[in-house]
């Protein structure tokens with residue numbers, strides 16, 4: 001039997017976005033093909049197999065809500081799920097909804113070109129597939145394009161090198177080895193304490209210290225899991241209407257209007273609880289520098305209390321950005337790890353890595369001889385995976401050119417000039433500023449409803465109006481300017497990638513407000529979109 005080459009939709013990526021999108025397309029009676037570069041489902045959780053890889057959102061909230069049976073049947077074992085458990089969940093979902101038959105693994109989409117005359121997309125892959133589809137839906141991930149900084153001499157290193165986001169599937173034997181970790185963002189903060197237990201020596205190369213809050217991970221108490229399952233409807237509603245897509249309570253009061261004791265009590269209570277709720281102690285932390293500094297200084301004090309060497313404590317203390325303006329980190333024993341005799345910290349802001357030699361990283365001060373280098377250096381976030389595909393829209397215009405000065409979208413869902421191309425959790429939507437499950441489900445549902453609307457109204461093509469897109473981009477920028485986010489050199493604004501335009505990419509208005517806006521636009525007959533037969 002010859003393989004079909006013509007579909008209603010092509011979906012790119014088999015993470016949680018792609019899995020749910022495929023399921024919804026099936027429900028609409030549409031034909032679909034999903035391409036995935038990796039060898040299996042799970043996306044982030046397929047690739048990030050490094051020791052200590054774990055979700056920062058509570059397990060009972062970091063999962064699908066679309067199927068009541070699924071959310072009742074699945075049992076999480078820990079407060080914060082580990083990578084293997086999340087991967088098992090993704091595989092369970094793929095099997096449960098029989099999704100694999102429309103997927104092609106180890107197949108990377110290299111090109112997607114819109115053929116205006118036919119009103120169809122022509123999609124090509126690195127394995128020679130040539131298919132067409134009315135719709136292309138990218139589910140390529142905000143954090144899937146792993147990046148290693150171009151250190152001179154990196155290929156001359158005699159030991160093993162791994163990026164956390166491309167960790168081998170086989171066990172990596174670290175026992176008795178000397179390990180360098182470059183990078184102290186979320187992944188670095190997760191892997192360093194585990195490596196310190198496994199390896200003989202760990203040398204941490206830090207450019208920017210980050211604030212991290214204890215996760216206090218633990219087995220999930222059965223009675224709590226039961227309570228959550230009994231109350232899922234309410235919990236999900238709270239999450240959907242919230243700022244960040246989590247159920248933790250966010251205070252509405254100001255850090256500047258409480259007494260010193262009240263401030264401390266609130267922060268201590270949230271520190272003792274652990275996790276993302278810590279940042280919800282006061283409503284003005286994300287917007288007022290003075291309020292932010294009170295919370296930031298509380299964390300620095302915790303660092304000084306935990307880390308025995310005052311010089312190391314100071315090096316670990318963030319002073320160049322407000323708390324919460326970079327991707328928040330949650331840890332298990334991160335600061336205490338620096339009290340271990342086999343862990344040392346190198347400040348590469350003062351002495352940058354000049355090259356990687358055969359023996360290991362070399363700074364102006366020393367060569368650090370190691371057996372393994374772990375690159376915890378992050379991603380070309382939000383746009384990297386999408387722009388790696390050669391996408392051309394109406395009139396052969398290239399997406400890379402349209403986005404040369406930064407991504408431009410309407411609602412983060414579509415971009416003008418590229419009809420019938422949808423981006424799940426695209427730039428201009430809350431995406432990485434949220435529990436991504438909430439954002440993923442919202443986008444997939446909105447896209448599925450939009451496709452149904454097109455079918456019912458007899459239209460076949462939809463794209464944003466350029467003016468609506470401009471207005472949305474202005475709004476995204478204005479909302480970001482009301483916050484402290486632009487004060488950090490973060491990957492939210494592309495600062496980790498040399499030459500990348502500095503634009504704050506996610507929408508900072510919160511998932512609740514954003515959902516209401518998207519729903520209102522749909523209710524008004526897809527205001528700001530142009531539809532044609």
Ligand SMILES: Cc1cc2nc3c(=O)[nH]c(=O)nc-3n(C[C@H](O)[C@H](O)[C@H](O)COP(=O)(O)OP(=O)(O)OC[C@H]3O[C@@H](n4cnc5c(N)ncnc54)[C@H](O)[C@@H]3O)c2cc1C
Pocket residue numbers: 012013014015016017018035036037038042043044045046048053054055056057062107108109110139140141142143144165186187385386389424425434435436437440
């Ligand atoms: C280490 C780490 C920790 C995280 N922790 C959290 C957390 O605590 N909470 C949270 O909400 N989010 C977290 N995230 C974000 C996480 O990415 C999302 O929660 C979610 O998994 C994204 O799902 P997705 O399907 O949109 O994208 P992904 O899971 O990234 O999947 C995208 C898939 O698309 C594939 N792909 C990309 N380009 C192509 C192409 N051209 N052709 C074919 N396939 C392609 C990729 O191989 C990948 O498998 C974390 C991310 C990382 C990296």
